[in-house]
Amino acid sequence: MLLPASPEETWAELEPLVIVETGADSLTIGVRSRGCAAKADFVFRVDRKADHAVVAFARRRLETCKGPVGQGTLKFGYDELGLTPGEPVVIANPLSPSA
Template identity: 70%
Template sequence: MLAGAALSLTGCATTPRLLTAAPGETWPELEPLLAVEAGTETLKIRVTSKGCAAKADFVFRVDRQAGHAVVAFARRRLETCRGPASAADLVFRYEELGLTRGERIVIANPVASPPS
């Protein structure tokens, strides 16, 4: 039983934690995100889409400061499709973002649903 409890605590320690951005860590001119979710292996962002938003349409930047990583997302190109506005989920692996699983993360984009 103690081994099980130790493993569950280890899992919690390595899950990235989304932090609330401090003043100066967000940039309102960046792509607004509808939601952000940190999983055990991935960071998922939800963006407004007219039906053809793809992960390849976005670039990211990671800056480290004050013991955490500040991640910013921006569109590389505008959507050209003309569908009704909806949402698209884009999933990024921590490795491709240059993040580690236990790192504390701040999202620099404005987020409609702040991280919980």
Template identity: 70%
Template sequence: MNFVQSRRGFVIAGAALALAGCATTPGLLAPAAGESFPELEPLLAAETGGDGLAIRVTSKGCTAKADFVFRVDRKAGHAVVAFARRRLETCKGPVGSTELRFGYAELGLTPNDRIVIANPISPPSRRRDD
């Protein structure tokens, strides 16, 4: 009788863990040595979500997703993603930022992949008015 109860508990616990794994969103990993490239476009932020990866870049108002290319390399159980501008932004608006979204399928990834961003991530510095 104990074997049946233990087996049933094991199956229920396994099912709960499997469902919990399906409900999580992928996280970003910190880049290891040699996985970050300062010559790439600096990002203001990067964030994973249920449907893809969002990056925030500086913009003068005319930056579009089509202005960026990406590369994905698989390495040691995770995906290293790098973004680069195809063309320089030539508009003359005030400097701000814009968010660009890339779906997992578009990047060749799945929501279960562990992701490392190769670009440097440097949030904008805040000025204090004294």
């Protein structure tokens, strides 16, 4: 379950996300890409608060391909993130559908 982030839980310096979706067993993010964004290019951090988790995604490698700007979709399993299905989650990245 996604919760709205409070100002102290967001970081404008992080990779802007185009989409964030929760599923039964995973969290899916969308990032701007020129066609070669891969899950291995990203790292994440999970911080625990009293009643929710704060998840931040950062690019580990710059994208070097030269295709047209589009969107890359990356799926992270809850178990991979250390989360449980249905756990309240805040995303620390800025959400910028028009990024």
